[in-house]
Amino acid sequence: MKKINPLKWDAWTIFVVAIASVISAPVIFILSSIFTNTGEIWSHLASTVLPRYLLNSFILMVGVGCGVSIIGVGTAWLITMCRFPGSRLFEWAMLLPLATPAYILAYTYTELLEYYGPVQTWLREIFGWESVSDYWFPDIRSIGGAIALLTLTLYPYVYLLTRVAFLEQSTCTLEASRSLGANPWKCFFKVALPLARPAIIAGLALALMETLNDFGTVQYFGVDTFTTGIYRTWFGMGERIAAAQLAAVLLLFILWLILLELWSRRQAKYYQTISQQNLQQFQLSGIRKIGAFFGCLLPVFLGFLLPAGLLLQMTIAEGGASFRGRFWDYASHSLTLAGITAILAVAIALIIAYGVRLNPNMGMRLSTRIAAMGYAIPGSVIAVGILIPIGTVDNAIDSFMRSMFGISTGLLLSGTITALIFAYLVRFMAVAFGAVESSLLKIKPNLDDASRILGYNSSKTLIKVHVPMMWGGLLTGAMLTFVDVMKELPATMVIRPFNFDTLAVRVYNLASDERLTEAAGPALAIVLVGIIPVIILSLRIAKSRQY
Structure with missing residues (x-):
């Protein structure tokens, strides 16, 4: 031999x-900085801000992870396996929020939902409220607001990969589950969802990595995470090595998540028999049809249509x-x-x-x-x-x-x-x-x-x-x-x-600088450029469709 x-x-x-x-040299340097002695700087960070960075980053990951999983997997299943008004349109429309970076959503929704924004102003006019003490309104500039906006922009990662997994699943397996008396819910939870697990985890991993990478949203909302801490330590304190060590902690955290996911499915197998048979879709009617339509429309509306419309309106209002x-x-x-x-x-x-x-x-x-x-x-x-x-x-x-x-x-x-x-x-x-x-x-x-x-x-x-x-x-x-x-x-x-x-x-x-109207034009330009990969991904999905 x-x-x-x-x-x-x-x-x-x-x-x-x-x-x-x-290309790997920067990552290797960051990891090697762990062993560098920074004196009292690192101990000061560890005793003051590091626990807050860890906690906020963890809360963000849990919140965004749950949000993108529910929206991404749910809409992927509805669009792939169910027939309802607009289902073909939503195949590619669900990807539109990818064109809108989270930090642009943060600026746009702040302009819309802040105290002097149109929503709260309209509520005060309708109900006769005079000050903030007369009513309660959720604070968009919070960790909850960051979770919501990051979820709206990142769920397409889970949707895209999960939908492809559902399209590639063996029709024979799904039909066998139906012949054994499984209704649509049992077919989803007992058969389709376990088989799509690798794709779901892959999309979730991408979304969580983008969550940890985010700077503009969390900084604007005043949420201290590792990314804002690295920036503040570097420029605010002038401590480059301490910033590198914060970056190393974040990097190790990401590597630990990757290894944990690989370990969790170390013995699992996901083989399926390939079938060219068309997928038999569920025909929805009544309240289910309406619920499926609005369930798919809402994330597209909140993640792309509404912010893009607001940016366009602000750009026109200021005369370009x-x-x-x-x-x-x-x-x-x-x-x-x-x-x-x-x-x-x-x-x-x-x-x-x-x-x-x-x-x-x-x-x-x-x-x-x-x-x-x-x-x-x-x-x-x-x-x-x-x-x-x-x-x-x-x-x-x-x-x-x-x-x-x-x-x-x-x-x-x-x-x-x-x-x-x-x-x-x-x-x-x-x-x-x-x-x-x-x-x-x-x-x-x-x-x-x-x-x-x-x-x-x-x-x-x-x-x-x-x-x-x-x-x-x-x-x-x-x-x-x-x-x-x-x-x-x-x-x-x-x-x-x-x-x-x-x-x-x-x-x-x-x-x-709170000059959101002036920021509308550049933000709209970024959104328009971001539509290009959405079109490319939509064309790829159309080619992969098996029904």
């Missing part, structure tokens, strides 16, 4: 491993003034960063995916997973992991040039768009890699063999054969990465150069 080399050190392998090492002045400077900054990152991310993802195709051993696969793990890491953690080592390198170069030539080089990398783009690559490489890898896997290996017979080497095969065939996947990966960069706030807030604000930072600054 031929012995398989666990790691073949050819040019592609070296390149892939080198890329994985560079927010689109004048420096708006186009901010837009050009966002477009430039997103465009460069998207191109680089797709190019790097293509190299990594093709390297694995050429040499599919354990070492290569491990390197690709390391390179793609940044999506599970909050942007604030990545920012800290990048700025500290880059600052050390800049200072070392400056000291060397001063001692040798009497020239000060200053900061060459820190606070530049180079560092910011690197942070985006670390954060969103998984997005580009997923789209590129799925397209590459659809190309049959015999095409590689035919290309070599015609005299093409590996590089020419990639350029001449594979790239034209997977052009759609490359564009999808670039577009998804582009939109994610446009919406990214935590990493941009920490790393961006001075006087180089993006649309996301501009919206955050205006909202923080």
Whole structure:
């Protein structure tokens, strides 16, 4: 038997491993900072604010986890297995809240629900209330408000993956449960839900990671979490190492959640018999039909239609003034960063995916997973992991040039768009890699063999054969990465150069100054750009539909 080399050190392998090492360097640095002695700073944080960060982050995760699971799984089952008015429309409409970042929802709903907002003003006029002492109204700027808004923007992660799982479930299994007397409720709880568990957990994990990554919503609502604590420790206290250690605690917490989920299903198997038979849908009538319709409409209305409408109304009311002045400077900054990152991310993802195709051993696969793990890491953690080592390198170069030539080089990398783009690559490489890898896997290996017979080497095969065939996947990966960069706030807030604000930072600054009307235009622009991946995902769902 031929012995398989666990790691073949050819040019592609070296390149892939080198890329994985560079991209994973910020995460490794954060983890290594745990062993750094910060004196009394860390003990002060641990005795004062750390318990609050832990508690609030945990409450957020529990609340958002329950919310996205109920909405995502419930709507996925209704739309997949039931027929009611608008069910075909909701197939793609349920994804619309993905276009609206949570921090934009926070600013919009604050404008709508605060004391001087239209809702409370209308209530006081109707019931004759004169002050806040005459009535009670829930405070939107609270941890409960943060949970509600994060749930409205993140449930599509669970909905999307759960719906795909329901579509792929064996019809024979579901029909067998019905023949044994299972009603729709028992069919859902006893058969469909357990079989869809891996997809539900995967969507839930994505939603919880985005919850821990959120900065704009929790900061605006005054909820102290790890992301706000990292930012405050870095800029407020000037303690970079302490901020890195806070980031390390958050990172370990995320890794613990991932390992816990893997351990919980270590012996479970979810095999099913593949069936091409059409799914037999339940025909709803009466109150059930009405309940299903409004159950699907409500999260779409609250998560997208209402906030988008309010932003449009505020933009029109101010006569489009927010689109004048420096708006186009901010837009050009966002477009430039997103465009460069998207191109680089797709190019790097293509190299990594093709390297694995050429040499599919354990070492290569491990390197690709390391390179793609940044999506599970909050942007604030990545920012800290990048700025500290880059600052050390800049200072070392400056000291060397001063001692040798009497020239000060200053900061060459820190606070530049180079560092910011690197942070985006670390954060969103998984997005580009997923789209590129799925397209590459659809190309049959015999095409590689035919290309070599015609005299093409590996590089020419990639350029001449594979790239034209997977052009759609490359564009999808670039577009998804582009939109994610446009919406990214935590990493941009920490790393961006001075006087180089993006649309996301501009919206955050205006909202923080209570200038919500002026923030409407930039926020609406981000929402409109965010609709693009929703359309792409909707088309993919339509192609996967089996009925």
